[in-house]
Amino acid sequence: MAEDGYSKFLSYLQNAEDTTTESYSSNGTSKHNIVENGSVQILSPDEEDADAPTTYTRSELNISSRRKQLSRRASTTEERRNPFAEREGNALIWRNVNMTLSTKQGEKKLLNDVWGEVPPGEITAIMGPSGAGKSSLLNVLAGRSRSTAKLNVQSEIRMNEYLVDPTNIEVRKQIAFVAQDDSLSFTATPREAIRFSAKLRLPRITTDNEIEELADRMLAELGLKDCADTMIGGSLIKGISGGERKRTSVGVELVTKPSLVFLDEPTSGLDSFSAMQVIKVLKKIAHAGCSVLFTIHQPSSDVFNSFDRLILLNKGMVMYQGPVSEVPEYFARHNHPMPPMFNPADWIMDVANQYSQEQLMKEGFFCKDERNMPPAIVPSGNDELLDSLGVSRHDDISEDEWKHVGFETEVRLLFKRELIHTSRNKKGVGARFALTMFMSLLIGNIFFGVGGSSMTDPSEFNSHFGAMIMVLMMSMFGTAMPTLLSFPEERPVFLREYSTNHYGVVAYFMSRLANEAVITFLQILVCLSALLPVLLSIAYPLVDLQSNFLHFLAIEYALAMSSTALAVLLGCAVEDPTMATEFLPLLFVPQLLFAGFFVRTDLIPPWLRWAQYLCALTYGVRLALLAEFGDCANDDSIFPNLCAELLDANDVKESETSLYWGVLWTLFFVFRLAGLTLLRKKSTKFY
Numbered sequence: 030m031a032e033d034g035y036s037k038f039l040s041y042l043q044n045a046e047d048t049t050t051e052s053y054s055s056n057g058t059s060k061h062n063i064v065e066n067g068s069v070q071i072l073s074p075d076e077e078d079a080d081a082p083t084t085y086t087r088s089e090l091n092i093s094s095r096r097k098q099l100s101r102r103a104s105t106t107e108e109r110r111n112p113f114a115e116r117e118g119n120a121l122i123w124r125n126v127n128m129t130l131s132t133k134q135g136e137k138k139l140l141n142d143v144w145g146e147v148p149p150g151e152i153t154a155i156m157g158p159s160g161a162g163k164s165s166l167l168n169v170l171a172g173r174s175r176s177t178a179k180l181n182v183q184s185e186i187r188m189n190e191y192l193v194d195p196t197n198i199e200v201r202k203q204i205a206f207v208a209q210d211d212s213l214s215f216t217a218t219p220r221e222a223i224r225f226s227a228k229l230r231l232p233r234i235t236t237d238n239e240i241e242e243l244a245d246r247m248l249a250e251l252g253l254k255d256c257a258d259t260m261i262g263g264s265l266i267k268g269i270s271g272g273e274r275k276r277t278s279v280g281v282e283l284v285t286k287p288s289l290v291f292l293d294e295p296t297s298g299l300d301s302f303s304a305m306q307v308i309k310v311l312k313k314i315a316h317a318g319c320s321v322l323f324t325i326h327q328p329s330s331d332v333f334n335s336f337d338r339l340i341l342l343n344k345g346m347v348m349y350q351g352p353v354s355e356v357p358e359y360f361a362r363h364n365h366p367m368p369p370m371f372n373p374a375d376w377i378m379d380v381a382n383q384y385s386q387e388q389l390m391k392e393g394f395f396c397k398d399e400r401n402m403p404p405a406i407v408p409s410g411n412d413e414l415l416d417s418l419g420v421s422r423h424d425d426i427s428e429d430e431w432k433h434v435g436f437e438t439e440v441r442l443l444f445k446r447e448l449i450h451t452s453r454n455k456k457g458v459g460a461r462f463a464l465t466m467f468m469s470l471l472i473g474n475i476f477f478g479v480g481g482s483s484m485t486d487p488s489e490f491n492s493h494f495g496a497m498i499m500v501l502m503m504s505m506f507g508t509a510m511p512t513l514l515s516f517p518e519e520r521p522v523f524l525r526e527y528s529t530n531h532y533g534v535v536a537y538f539m540s541r542l543a544n545e546a547v548i549t550f551l552q553i554l555v556c557l558s559a560l561l562p563v564l565l566s567i568a569y570p571l572v573d574l575q576s577n578f579l580h581f582l583a584i585e586y587a588l589a590m591s592s593t594a595l596a597v598l599l600g601c602a603v604e605d606p607t608m609a610t611e612f613l614p615l616l617f618v619p620q621l622l623f624a625g626f627f628v629r630t631d632l633i634p635p636w637l638r639w640a641q642y643l644c645a646l647t648y649g650v651r652l653a654l655l656a657e658f659g660d661c662a663n664d665d666s667i668f669p670n671l672c673a674e675l676l677d678a679n680d681v682k683e684s685e686t687s688l689y690w691g692v693l694w695t696l697f698f699v700f701r702l703a704g705l706t707l708l709r710k711k712s713t714k715f716y
């Protein structure tokens with residue numbers, strides 16, 4: 030089956046090996062084996078039978094130098110401006126790929142000894158009936174599927190001559206992956222999305238002008254010129270069409286000049302012209318040296334005939350694998366000649382769907398992997414593996430300009446995008462601020478002027494205290510709730526970008542923090558005062574609170590930041606916005622219970638009392654009580670002194686003011702750090 034294509038591919042491998050081998054030994058004809066300690070044994074022809082072959086360490090052999098040189102090919106500005114600049118491809122080869130699902134009825138094989146390869150310079154399509162295992166195979170190869178309690182995944186995958194574990198995040202980052210669902214920031218335009226990807230993923234030597242031209246050329250190739258500056262859109266904002274969004278996702282990955290690209294149904298939802306446009310771009314990128322693998326449903330005959338290779342899956346097994354040009358002849362040889370004037374893609378799918386697996390096996394389909402491959406090298410670590418892939422972002426590379434952009438650039442670009450997102454997300458952010466204003470007005474009117482009322486009348490005094498608590502709670506809930514909901518909402522974009530090497534978790538976290546710090550401050554300001562000066566304020570002057578405005582603002586801000594930190598921690602823990610809403614009570618109810626105004630904290634059972642130290646509201650309330658009632662509590666001329674009684678009832682001591690501030694900001698740091706750790710753990714673990 031597919032002998033020509035396969036032998037061409039083996040010869041590619043052989044060449045790759047020969048070249049590598051040449052760097053091992055001067056005569057260029059040696060063979061190498063891997064020995065247990067990770068070193069490489071060299072056997073030259075006349076030494077093959079010798080008892081003790083010479084063993085070298087990898088660094089002695091300078092195994093990666095060839096690839097490092099090749100990775101720097103795109104060194105002229107013209108090459109850097111060209112999204113289709115020549116590159117060194119990475120051949121992907123796999124065999125024994127098995128995926129087994131354990132169910133109550135027994136074990137179900139989703140992938141059964143699947144084998145194949147994707148040579149550089151060619152585009153390879155995976156086709157097959159629905160449920161055949163196309164996406165499952167792509168996900169295993171891309172490291173996006175791993176064993177769980179119910180799912181057992183096994184595979185033997187190599188990139189070039191190296192055995193790789195694609196679930197290793199460092200390997201995954203080398204694979205450009207276009208998923209079926211387009212996880213793009215909905216407020217960005219196609220041009221901005223492509224530019225963002227290029228800026229963060231291309232070596233820092235690439236100038237802004239070069240990136241601009243790269244983005245322009247990519248947009249033109251994908252037929253996105255007309256909508257280049259329209260927002261991508263989503264459920265809140267109407268944006269570009271589904272097909273344009275799909276092409277933008279493709280552009281975002283291809284602009285980084287990858288050497289290996291996987292695409293899950295890149296043409297779904299596209300008309301035949303747009304589908305052909307995408308395939309043409311994939312072919313162009315393949316001709317530049319890239320290896321392209323994608324799943325596809327029902328391609329037109331033009332699209333089908335433009336593929337180089339085909340992997341036809343049927344019920345988790347390889348029914349055909351080889352050059353597309355050999356498909357008609359192969360099917361004819363196995364009793365299924367293609368009728369004239371038929372779309373070959375439809376024909377092979379008809380055969381796969383109509384006949385049972387047993388019948389097709391009898392007819393000679395589903396042949397076993399009979400490739401005789403040279404032994405794979407087991408990389409001794411990530412560095413050796415990445416060097417072998419031509420990745421130039423290691424400490425041993427002296428020229429800074431070839432490295433991935435630095436941490437500050439990541440934070441700056443992310444922060445800028447967050448700000449643009451906030452300014453364009455008028456519905457989301459507008460609703461947040463409008464709601465804050467409305468609630469401030471409501472509270473301000475209900476508690477109108479109570480802050481200036483008598484300090485000795487118990488009912489008026491209680492209203493004063495109630496108003497202060499309401500203002501605190503409103504700012505706390507109003508800032509924490511949108512944060513809790515927005516984190517899982519933006520999660521798919523983050524995970525896609527993180528797993529495709531845009532930026533690190535810390536950079537993402539820092540930029541989010543900076544953005545939240547600004548938004549939270551503005552929101553608190555709106556709640557307390559519509560605009561500075563205080564004359565135009567809402568809740569604060571309407572209620573006529575007595576404390577110093579800036580002092581009260583600082584307390585509210587610290588409380589809001591601590592609460593949003595807890596919201597971020599919960600947001601990192603949950604995977605979707607619906608689940609996040611289920612978590613809302615966990616964010617607020619304990620805060621109310623431990624704040625001390627429903628029940629004195631010293632009356633809470635001792636085994637539960639520790640939880641008060643995790644509740645920011647407890648300390649926010651204590652600081653606000655001191656700010657609002659501290660002076661009157663110290664005034665001996667007032668009798669009965671309700672202020673002193675209130676502070677006493679809430680266990681508030683003026684001498685502990687610094688402690689309250691300390692706990693409030695410590696909670697902020699602890700929750701933020703826990704959130705960061707959780708996000709990092711989750712993001713490296715699974716896509």
Ligand SMILES: Nc1ncnc2c1ncn2[C@@H]1O[C@H](COP(=O)(O)OP(=O)(O)OP(=O)(O)O)[C@@H](O)[C@H]1O
Nearest residue numbers: 130139157158159160161162163164165166180326
């Ligand atoms: N994690 C999983 N848990 C349970 N079943 C799974 C899992 N992943 C895949 N499957 C099952 O494996 C089979 C193959 O799924 P897959 O999505 O790979 O098919 P496909 O060929 O891409 O189908 P389609 O063309 O309809 O998208 C399906 O029956 C699917 O339900």
